[in-house]
Amino acid sequence: MKKNKKVTSRIEKLCAENGVKFTHQRRIIAEVISNSDDHPDANEVYLRANKIDSRISLATVYRTIKLFEEYNVLNRIELGGKRARYEELNEDEHHDHLIDIDSGEIIEFVNEEIENLQMKVAKKLGYELVDHRMELFGKKILKKN
Amino acid sequence: MKKNKKVTSRIEKLCAENGVKFTHQRRIIAEVISNSDDHPDANEVYLRANKIDSRISLATVYRTIKLFEEYNVLNRIELGGKRARYEELNEDEHHDHLIDIDSGEIIEFVNEEIENLQMKVAKKLGYELVDHRMELFGKKILKKN
DNA sequence: CTATGTGCAAAGGGTTTGCAGGGGA
DNA sequence: TCCCCTGCAAACCCTTTGCACATAG
Numbered sequence: 001m002k003k004n005k006k007v008t009s010r011i012e013k014l015c016a017e018n019g020v021k022f023t024h025q026r027r028i029i030a031e032v033i034s035n036s037d038d039h040p041d042a043n044e045v046y047l048r049a050n051k052i053d054s055r056i057s058l059a060t061v062y063r064t065i066k067l068f069e070e071y072n073v074l075n076r077i078e079l080g081g082k083r084a085r086y087e088e089l090n091e092d093e094h095h096d097h098l099i100d101i102d103s104g105e106i107i108e109f110v111n112e113e114i115e116n117l118q119m120k121v122a123k124k125l126g127y128e129l130v131d132h133r134m135e136l137f138g139k140k141i142l143k144k145n
Numbered sequence: 146m147k148k149n150k151k152v153t154s155r156i157e158k159l160c161a162e163n164g165v166k167f168t169h170q171r172r173i174i175a176e177v178i179s180n181s182d183d184h185p186d187a188n189e190v191y192l193r194a195n196k197i198d199s200r201i202s203l204a205t206v207y208r209t210i211k212l213f214e215e216y217n218v219l220n221r222i223e224l225g226g227k228r229a230r231y232e233e234l235n236e237d238e239h240h241d242h243l244i245d246i247d248s249g250e251i252i253e254f255v256n257e258e259i260e261n262l263q264m265k266v267a268k269k270l271g272y273e274l275v276d277h278r279m280e281l282f283g284k285k286i287l288k289k290n
Numbered sequence: 291c292t293a294t295g296t297g298c299a300a301a302g303g304g305t306t307t308g309c310a311g312g313g314g315a
Numbered sequence: 316t317c318c319c320c321t322g323c324a325a326a327c328c329c330t331t332t333g334c335a336c337a338t339a340g
Contacts, residue, residue: 026320118258122243122281125282131246132281138267202298204297
């Protein structure tokens with residue numbers, strides 16, 4: 001699901017456009033997120049960023065994450081009151097998640113058919129579908145030998 | 146979406162079966178939830194229960210909510226890091242939510258077609274679908290006069 | 291009677307914020 | 316330079332928990 005390897009420059013551009021400084025910390029956090037395929041939480045992002053440069057604090061990670069969310073570069077995944085997890089967000093593509101209830105692993109998938117039905121449901125209720133969130137919780141099917 | 150008006154007795158039975166006391170507080174909290182059609186959060190449940198009987202504390206509301214969740218009498222709805230909200234859960238029926246992004250209103254709906262597709266998706270990924278969560282976020286379509 | 295449940299207040303855990311110093315543009 | 320950004324630690328908010336007392340069965 002990782003197609004856009006240029007988040008860093010994409011963010012740099014967004015910062016420039018919005019008159020926001022592209023700081024050292026923001027660059028590193030952008031890189032960390034770009035290089036993470038595993039939906040890390042804020043603390044994990046902090047640890048990874050901090051390993052690259054110890055000048056980065058958890059507070060900055062939170063502030064930066066929020067900024068990136070506003071720029072639609074980052075997507076927050078809420079998992080039942082626990083720590084929120086994050087993933088890079090590409091402009092063109094949308095996917096949902098299947099969560100392995102045993103391992104916590106998150107698998108991404110795309111299903112247009114469901115998306116279309118969602119739009120239809122919303123319309124029928126008198127709403128324009130603006131966004132949606134869908135998570136499936138599953139148990140791995142073990143192959144019989 | 147409120148079909149089962151007998152949650153109270155349903156819970157009483159569950160308590161008996163599990164060797165758990167059906168206390169005064171549990172009865173009142175059960176009633177409050179049964180009489181709420183608006184997905185209240187824990188604090189709101191506390192306020193409503195407390196109005197009926199001031200002996201009820203917020204801690205007990207949380208403990209009771211957790212108990213009812215285990216009994217599958219109550220369903221937790223997580224909305225983006227804010228307070229969790231709750232709704233009565235009926236044994237037979239499953240529904241999802243459409244949230245009005247302007248008013249915060251929650252509308253319930255049922256769509257079997259989507260449920261079937263979800264099962265299919267999970268299966269294709271090698272998983273047995275155990276549960277799911279789906280929220281649509283929509284904007285009310287204003288009728289043109 | 292006694293194990294379970296409760297109220298209270300304090301602790302927890304994730305996230306946010308005030309402040310004074312730091313550093314991009 | 317000048318304001319935005321950052322680190323630090325404290326504050327916040329919702330939720331959970333330890334303890335001593337209360338109570339359902």
